[in-house]
Amino acid sequence: QITLKESGPTLLKPTQTLTLTCDFSGFSLSTRGEGMGWVRQPPGKALEWLALIFWDDDTRYSPSLRTRLTVTKDTAKNQVVLTMTNMGPVDTATYYCAHRRGHYDSSGFYFYSFFDLWGPGTLVAVSS
Amino acid sequence: DIQLTQSPSSLSASVGDRVTITCRASQSIEKYLNWYQQKPGRAPNVLIYAASTLQGGVPSRFSGSGSGTEFNLTISSLQSADFATYYCQQSYNMFPWTFGQGTKVEIK
Numbered sequence: 559q560i561t562l563k564e565s566g567p568t569l570l571k572p573t574q575t576l577t578l579t580c581d582f583s584g585f586s587l588s589t590r591g592e593g594m595g596w597v598r599q600p601p602g603k604a605l606e607w608l609a610l611i612f613w614d615d616d617t618r619y620s621p622s623l624r625t626r627l628t629v630t631k632d633t634a635k636n637q638v639v640l641t642m643t644n645m646g647p648v649d650t651a652t653y654y655c656a657h658r659r660g661h662y663d664s665s666g667f668y669f670y671s672f673f674d675l676w677g678p679g680t681l682v683a684v685s686s
Numbered sequence: 687d688i689q690l691t692q693s694p695s696s697l698s699a700s701v702g703d704r705v706t707i708t709c710r711a712s713q714s715i716e717k718y719l720n721w722y723q724q725k726p727g728r729a730p731n732v733l734i735y736a737a738s739t740l741q742g743g744v745p746s747r748f749s750g751s752g753s754g755t756e757f758n759l760t761i762s763s764l765q766s767a768d769f770a771t772y773y774c775q776q777s778y779n780m781f782p783w784t785f786g787q788g789t790k791v792e793i794k
Contacts, residue, residue, distance in 0.1 A: 595783075597730075597785075604773065604785055604786070604787045604788045605722075605724075605730065605773055605775075605785040605788070606785065607775070607782055607783040607784060607785060610781070610783070618781040618782070619781075619782075620782045621687065621782060654729055654730075656729075661735065661736065661739075663736060668716075668717070668736075670717070670718060670735055670736040670739075670777065671718075671777040672720040672732055672735040672736075672775070672777060673720075673722075673730070673732060673775075674732055674741070676729035676730060676731070677729065678728075678729055679729050
């Protein structure tokens, strides 16, 4: 059974750096095909995809946040860490980590990805 | 980036109603479209992936259709547990992945 949980600061001041940890169990991020993502949601607003990290350390970022984001993994600790620099009030949001599942269709040719399991989320507020 | 536009942004419906939500992509994404349900204060939960494949454990009243640029999520007979916000998300073979702006389903 896969479980995920985010942890980190609940309040930051503008310009500070956010570091969030996602602790997970039930799978290994060193296994071929595995991936973990980060998504955030400002209060009352839509979901925003931030990043994905794969078993082979391939990492993809939202272009609008690319210069501020870093995602790393520690397979021994079963953790994924998101770092976001220069936080501002607009970054106030609930941050989620999520497990990426991949699935081949019946032809075996098409490979589909989606987030099948999510952590409960952690609310991060940025205010002076 | 591929933009996803959901319609309507919100709707009011009664228990037992048939409800359809549409998601339009700014370019063809073949069938790389997923649907999530989110209830207040909770993380999203995947309902449909690959445009029309029902995730395990999801009630059969939920169904997905479409390919290319237009997709639908249909709830055949709305239940009280279905009042929530629904998001589409594309996972086409390029990044970034993106979400629609959401559709809130409320009780009439």
